[in-house]
Amino acid sequence: xxxxxxxxxxxxxxxxxxxxxxxxxxxxxxxxxxxxxxxxxxxxxxxxxxxxxxxxxxxxxxxxxxxxxxxxxxxxxxxxxxxxxxxxxxxxxxxxxxxxxxxxxxxxxxxxxxxxxxxxxxxxxxxxxxxxxxxxxxxxxxxxxxxxxxxxxxxxxxxxxxxxxxxxxxxxxxxxxxxxxxxxxxxxxxxxxxxxxxxxxxxxxxxxxxxxxxxxxxxxxxxxxxxxxxxxxxxxxxxxxxxxxxxxxxxxxxxxxxxxxxxxxxxxxxxxxxxxxxxxxxxxxxxxxxxxxxxxxxxxxxxxxxxxxxxxxxxxxxxxxxxxxxx
Amino acid sequence: xxxxxxxxxxxxxxxxxxxxxxxxxxxxxxxxxxxxxxxxxxxxxxxxxxxxxxxxxxxxxxxxxxxxxxxxxxxxxxxxxxxxxxxxxxxxxxxxxxxxxxxxxxxxxxxxxxxxxxxxxxxxxxxxxxxxxxxxxxxxxxxxxxxxxxxxxxxxxxxxxxxxxxxxxxxxxxxxxx
Numbered sequence: 001x002x003x004x005x006x007x008x009x010x011x012x013x014x015x016x017x018x019x020x021x022x023x024x025x026x027x028x029x030x031x032x033x034x035x036x037x038x039x040x041x042x043x044x045x046x047x048x049x050x051x052x053x054x055x056x057x058x059x060x061x062x063x064x065x066x067x068x069x070x071x072x073x074x075x076x077x078x079x080x081x082x083x084x085x086x087x088x089x090x091x092x093x094x095x096x097x098x099x100x101x102x103x104x105x106x107x108x109x110x111x112x113x114x115x116x117x118x119x120x121x122x123x124x125x126x127x128x129x130x131x132x133x134x135x136x137x138x139x140x141x142x143x144x145x146x147x148x149x150x151x152x153x154x155x156x157x158x159x160x161x162x163x164x165x166x167x168x169x170x171x172x173x174x175x176x177x178x179x180x181x182x183x184x185x186x187x188x189x190x191x192x193x194x195x196x197x198x199x200x201x202x203x204x205x206x207x208x209x210x211x212x213x214x215x216x217x218x219x220x221x222x223x224x225x226x227x228x229x230x231x232x233x234x235x236x237x238x239x240x241x242x243x244x245x246x247x248x249x250x251x252x253x254x255x256x257x258x259x260x261x262x263x264x265x266x267x268x269x270x271x272x273x274x275x276x277x278x279x280x281x282x283x284x285x286x287x288x289x290x291x292x293x294x295x296x297x298x299x300x301x302x303x304x305x306x307x308x309x310x311x312x313x314x315x316x317x318x319x320x321x322x323x324x325x326x327x
Numbered sequence: 328x329x330x331x332x333x334x335x336x337x338x339x340x341x342x343x344x345x346x347x348x349x350x351x352x353x354x355x356x357x358x359x360x361x362x363x364x365x366x367x368x369x370x371x372x373x374x375x376x377x378x379x380x381x382x383x384x385x386x387x388x389x390x391x392x393x394x395x396x397x398x399x400x401x402x403x404x405x406x407x408x409x410x411x412x413x414x415x416x417x418x419x420x421x422x423x424x425x426x427x428x429x430x431x432x433x434x435x436x437x438x439x440x441x442x443x444x445x446x447x448x449x450x451x452x453x454x455x456x457x458x459x460x461x462x463x464x465x466x467x468x469x470x471x472x473x474x475x476x477x478x479x480x481x482x483x484x485x486x487x488x489x490x491x492x493x494x495x496x497x498x499x500x501x502x503x504x505x
Contacts (some may be wrong), residue, residue: 041377203444203449285433
């Protein structure tokens with residue numbers, strides 16, 4: 001069976017581009033705080049979602065709706081309505097993180113396929129089987145903290161499909177529990193759907209040196225010949241204890257393209273590309289690349305050479321935790 | 328697939344813009360922008376709370392700047408030879424700005440590589456980038472739609488200029504691999 005390519009779409013145009021470029025599945029969200037990419041000008045209103053699902057289905061692709069933030073106390077109805085509307089739009093599944101929402105979806109829409117978001121940080125077979133047994137979860141998006149052997153160990157102990165990230169931004173925190181953005185701006189990806197919200201980001205060109213500020217804190221200063229800094233606190237460059245460096249995480253991007261055969265052997269069903277905040281051009285290029293890779297694998301051909309470096313955050317790549325060389 | 332290198336804008340265009348009258352140019356650009364807004368209403372809708380922000384578009388290889396005020400869907404464009412006042416500024420080679428409109432380049436990639444510099448209201452810049460990306464604009468087609476019987480000449484001229492200069496004059500055809 002060909003591994004499924006699951007692609008991001010921040011706009012209807014990106015959804016159409018992903019489908020045309022060969023995506024088996026596209027994930028997207030509503031234009032509110034119910035999804036973890038709640039950025040200006042991004043995402044789908046209700047009618048755009050229905051049209052997007054129709055377009056994908058007409059081309060043989062599936063649509064997953066990410067409702068993967070955690071409901072605010074007293075305001076759960078916003079998240080419940082998003083689940084109801086995803087079902088109405090004809091979406092093939094919803095991606096949820098919060099146990100209360102999983103319970104609501106399982107009780108209210110028993111036919112709706114449930115995927116467990118990476119935000120739920122389910123990193124062992126026991127918790128995955130709990131979600132499957134309790135709510136009927138059919139697929140889990142694994143946190144980006146597991147090695148390939150650990151993923152194989154999980155798949156050996158569960159019938160739940162596993163989906164793993166293969167390309168895009170990385171996150172240094174325990175998945176789903178980031179406090180850095182909240183500390184600097186008062187807004188977080190988990191509650192408000194915005195990591196380092198653009199409204200709190202400022203860039204200033206200072207005679208070729210580029211300063212990046214988040215919530216008033218200077219988080220990086222890039223020299224003239226360096227790539228522009230990524231505006232998240234976790235990838236900032238700081239001076240502390242007489243040393244200057246990336247205190248939390250290097251500004252590198254995940255690229256596990258060459259690990260696809262090992263991930264397939266480990267029992268992974270689907271490969272996820274990060275980047276709903278990126279452009280239609282990015283989506284089309286990355287999707288084409290990964291679709292060519294899984295088709296080559298299925299046909300027994302060597303994987304094509306990766307050519308995605310310039311599209312990555314910080315223009316540098318890593319295989320992340322899949323190869324835990326530090327252990 | 329790597330991002331293509333951003334080509335240089337022909338020096339002749341810069342020479343023309345050094346002496347071109349800016350009032351008629353501003354009026355023409357405003358009319359053109361309103362025409363685009365009518366054909367792509369989602370463009371200004373996507374700007375949301377940023378639809379009253381004044382954007383400064385600074386093509387660094389041309390002697391003018393453009394001040395775009397969306398005005399909630401009744402946009403105006405002013406071309407200036409001095410500095411432009413605005414809440415959000417996007418600077419980069421003219422070919423990069425045109426390529427972004429046409430979806431030929433990824434905006435984040437151009438930003439990380441320092442081909443583009445943004446200053447001021449980052450949220451507004453992001454909203455504009457996303458709105459333009461979703462609108463799937465083709466400026467040659469938009470001009471052709473206004474040109475009546477001359478539309479085919481416009482499209483042929485744009486295609487010729489793109490071949491000669493490498494500057495993105497129209498939306499590239501998608502590679503329908505599947």
